[in-house]
């Protein structure tokens with residue numbers, strides 16, 4: 098046998114060489130055929146760089162063709178719909194093809210936690226756990242998988258561009274879109290969105306990061322003028338975009354509705370040109386949020402490349418502005434070049450989407466696995482969890498329609514559940530804008546499946562005394578509670594709506610073994626926290642949320658997630674205890690519709706005088722105690738930290754040992770923070786890196802985190818650059834922003 102192996106290997110090698118030759122020949126033949134078929138389309142040669150390809154196309158284009166790439170074709174309610182919109186695949190954005198030049202149409206879809214609008218288009222999409230939930234996994238591989246799944250489902254549904262990628266920091270936790278974003282820390286949010294974009298773009302779909310920038314409240318979003326100083330902006334909200342873009346090379350950025358320091362985001366030269374295109378060397382294109390364009394000449398000069406969804410400014414008016422010399426042709430050429438570059442660089446031209454059937458079962462498995470890594474165990478008194486099915490004889494499941502489903506986040510992120518809204522009668526569950534939508538993943542059924550011998554009963558929780566009475570008869574009470582949120586509105590408060598606080602308190606009074614499962618997108622306040630024995634933050638749990646929650650409750654999966662946002666004790670502790678609402682004149686003007694919005698609404702100011710102190714940086718600096726800190730989350734095992742070493746250098750290396758000191762395997766998010774020298778005048782500490790590590794019971798591992806110098810720097814406005822302030826830096830490691838047992842100080846310069 099062993100004699101024959103070399104011969105076999107040689108044969109295999111020869112076969113491999115022959116196959117490679119054949120492949121090369123085929124590719125050459127294909128390119129030959131292509132160049133033969135299209136001798137005038139040399140840009141279709143994938144061997145050229147995206148830059149070269151874009152320049153070659155641009156040279157051939159007429160002014161009308163160029164203009165056609167600069168805008169969408171309209172959308173009901175947000176600008177006139179052009180007759181050309183007929184070729185749209187049903188998404189909110191459609192840019193016509195130029196068949197003469199072989200340039201495909203751009204088909205955009207919203208895709209925050211899954212592909213939107215599938216219901217109306219007769220298709221199916223997986224709902225992943227919401228974006229903030231995924232940030233709670235602190236798992237870059239899971240984030241990649243998140244993006245890859247969305248990319249595949251976009252292609253299956255005929256789209257070649259995603260409008261997901263929300264990365265606005267949670268500066269205002271009552272923002273109705275908090276669930277679409279990735280938490281309050283720029284390094285965590287930036288790295289996570291970077292991974293999502295990498296996974297997405299690997300499917301040859303154009304990725305977009307949004308809403309650039311400082312669109313941190315929905316109230317009066319088309320009118321609000323955000324005031325913030327440059328250094329604070331660069332070190333907080335803008336840093337999340339910077340990291341996301343550098344990590345992923347996402348090819349598009351969506352500018353936001355609001356104004357920043359006086360100018361609309363979509364005509365803000367500082368943001369679009371100085372920072373994004375010059376400083377960060379972004380080569381892709383900027384598209385406006387839907388109806389966020391307010392001019393042709395000013396926006397174009399500021400760096401807006403593309404108007405969505407209509408052609409109010411970037412259609413005929415832009416053409417006239419070019420013809421009259423108000424907008425230089427070179428500027429339009431730059432816009433078009435950027436769009437073409439993005440199309441070639443993403444691979445969507447060479448590998449166009451082909452409609453197919455979404456891999457439903459594969460998507461469900463991924464959604465469940467991500468939820469299992471994203472649900473945060475916040476409280477577990479006396480080892481209440483995991484539940485032991487052999488010892489629990491009766492369970493009361495209460496509230497939040499837990500008999501039929503789990504809620505999801507609304508607005509343009511909304512994914513449509515199969516069969517319609519689970520809380521509606523069959524056939525009546527069409528999902529409309531700002532409906533509260535439940536997915537058909539039933540916690541009651543999943544809990545019953547885990548504890549087949551137990552008596553598991555359900556009470557809707559609408560009548561508090563009936564729920565408490567049921568809880569009294571059971572070994573364990575599991576209360577499901579929710580706070581729904583959506584684009585287009587902010588939360589009135591962080592309190593659970595309706596009777597839910599009362600419900601939980603009364604159930605807890607009736608049963609000392611009460612566990613609360615939270616379904617929400619923003620932090621919630623919990624006046625009952627000390628009265629219950631367990632709290633699991635499940636977020637908007639996605640298509641297979643109930644299965645994941647049941648696996649966590651019964652210990653088939655060990656929780657490993659950590660909070661990407663601080664849970665404050667009350668709104669009074671926030672930097673802005675009250676959300677600034679638009680004045681009546683703005684609200685009235687807004688109600689007049691898209692023409693008025695395009696022309697501009699009376700603005701009002703929100704001043705972020707807390708500056709860089711977003712989230713935990715605020716509570717740390719102000720010495721405000723919190724309910725649950727950033728980076729916090731429990732496990733069914735325990736971990737210890739030891740042996741910290743810091744090696745100074747350009748990018749300091751932090752290493753330490755983490756040991757699983759409990760009796761079951763788990764995964765720990767080991768977090769590294771740094772305190773800068775006093776001369777830097779920064780909040781007490783900032784996250785500078787982390788590692789999520791799997792450890793068997795009793796196992797120890799050395800963790801190494803290389804800290805990017807930028808994460809230790811401040812932004813120097815005069816020098817227009819990042820600067821490391823020489824001095825002593827303290828590095829701290831541990832399992833939450835408030836549990837950092839290791840600390841070492843080194844001098845850096």
Ligand code: BGC
Nearest residue numbers: 189207260307386387509584
């Ligand atoms: C939202 C965007 C979304 C767009 C298209 C806008 O209202 O702010 O996030 O991508 O609509 O649906």
